[in-house]
């Protein structure tokens with residue numbers, strides 16, 4: 001074992017509220033505080049940052065899932081009462097840092113959602129690249145009714161997923177979207193029956209891990225930046241990125257394999 005690694009094979013020492021496993025090139029991180037419905041306290045958020053910022057180099061994709069009946073009940077509300085304004089700003093920034101390591105980390109992340117995906121739970125889900133929802137999943141932003149505001153990057157990420165207007169509705173009226181509605185408005189990419197989410201998440205992570213590393217980097221780090229850039233900068237960045245990707249030996253090998261009829265075709269199954 002690498003001297004710097006914990007028994008699970010990862011570098012980060014995790015709090016009891018998180019559990020990590022390795023499946024070859026796939027890392028799995030479980031929210032493991034089911035008794036508190038996986039509410040995110042400071043220790044958990046720091047643990048998430050430590051995990052994603054120190055992923056071993058040979059990890060090619062991550063699955064983020066949760067133990068218990070609910071994916072995540074959001075911010076640990078017991079910690080909220082104690083903070084003054086300056087501490088509140090620092091707390092929100094600590095979530096931003098942790099979730100940035102998910103969104104712009106070493107490997108694409110697939111979230112597997114079930115039960116409550118609410119408040120900060122929806123914010124962490126939004127920081128992942130792919131979302132698989134079991135039909136028990138439901139989505140809400142109860143911050144409005146708790147007298148607070150999102151603080152984990154939700155006001156930046158959620159409008160990009162579902163639009164500012166839907167997010168306003170969720171926050172002002174407490175609207176809850178069920179799994180089917182969430183799928184229809186783009187909160188999840190895949191909708192599966194109860195108990196099937198984890199297997200689907202692993203299947204997708206394996207597909208992702210099989211891509212060329214440069215392609216995964218371009219899709220997760222470059223594409224979102226291009227999507228926010230002015231079109232002229234976007235086209236230029238796209239041209240440079242596509243030239244870099246196709247210049248890689250792995251891309252040349254993959255193209256050759258297709259031309260020599262050794263690679264799978266793009267067909268419907």
Ligand code: 1HE
Pocket residue numbers: 035036037039040070072073074075076077078092095116118119120121141142143146148149150151152
């Ligand atoms: C908690 C939390 C929590 C549960 N912080 N302790 N999030 C919310 O407003 C959602 C609050 N939670 C709920 O609405 C419900 O707990 C659930 C619908 C998620 C689940 O209901 P249920 O009936 O299965 O569980 P429960 O009995 O409500 O909760 C079990 C225990 O977990 C209980 O503690 P116990 O000591 O009495 O057993 C709850 O107090 C505890 N618990 N959720 C602390 N969130 C960076 S800004 C982000 C802003 C937000 O995320 S705001 C949204 C907060």
